[in-house]
Amino acid sequence: MTDDAYLFLVDEPTETPGVPPSAVGALACMETPAVRAWLNAQHASEASPRLRLAPPEHTGAIPEEAERLPVPLTDEELSRLRHRTAPEALAEVEAELLAYRDCAHGRDEMLARALAAGLPPHRVAELTGEDMAVVRAAARR
Numbered sequence: 001m002t003d004d005a006y007l008f009l010v011d012e013p014t015e016t017p018g019v020p021p022s023a024v025g026a027l028a029c030m031e032t033p034a035v036r037a038w039l040n041a042q043h044a045s046e047a048s049p050r051l052r053l054a055p056p057e058h059t060g061a062i063p064e065e066a067e068r069l070p071v072p073l074t075d076e077e078l079s080r081l082r083h084r085t086a087p088e089a090l091a092e093v094e095a096e097l098l099a100y101r102d103c104a105h106g107r108d109e110m111l112a113r114a115l116a117a118g119l120p121p122h123r124v125a126e127l128t129g130e131d132m133a134v135v136r137a138a139a140r141r
Contacts, residue, residue, distance in 0.1 A: 004070035005081060007035065008062050009042055009050045017061035018054035019084045021046060027053075029071040038069045055081050111138035 007029075010016045021027055029035055030046055044051055053071075054062055055078060062068060073081065083094050107130075114124045115138065125135045 003056055004059075005056055005073050005078065006054050006059050006062060006068045007038070007071050008052050008054065008066040008068040009044055009048070010052060010063060010066055011050070013049045013052070016052055016063070017058050017085075018052035019081070020049070021051060021053045023084050024053060024077065024080045027071075027073065027077055029073060029077075035069065035071060042067055053081060055085055058085060108138045108141060111135055112141055115139045 006018075007021065008018070013020075021030060039045060039051075079098075083091055083098075086094055111124060111128070111130065111134070114127075115121060115135070119127075121132065121135045121139065124130070125132045128135075
């Protein structure tokens with residue numbers, strides 16, 4: 001397995017691994033000279049229905065004869081790509097985990113601010129649903 005995602009071209013865009021790059025959103029790699037030159041050499045554009053993008057763990061499923069180019073993705077871009085290529089049931093769970101990550105970001109700082117403002121630890125635990133041990137640990141930070 002490689003650490004790179006791959007752009008690749010297929011003859012028949014149905015039933016192929018990966019997704020159209022546009023399905024992942026803006027990708028910095030699409031503006032690089034290497035990708036632009038590769039697309040130009042392949043007589044393809046970013047909008048081509050033949051153009052696909054696969055995450056590193058799916059590169060083994062790329063057809064052997066497919067023209068391909070390794071592309072670096074940021075962690076966020078790779079996360080979006082993996083989300084788009086996951087089976088629907090997994091994609092739903094991933095979306096929930098991403099929402100949890102977003103709402104839990106800064107949790108300890110928020111707990112510490114609430115305690116510093118004078119809310120008693122038991123009330124902070126009650127309002128947040130956090131365990132008292134978590135609330136007490138935030139007080140020590």
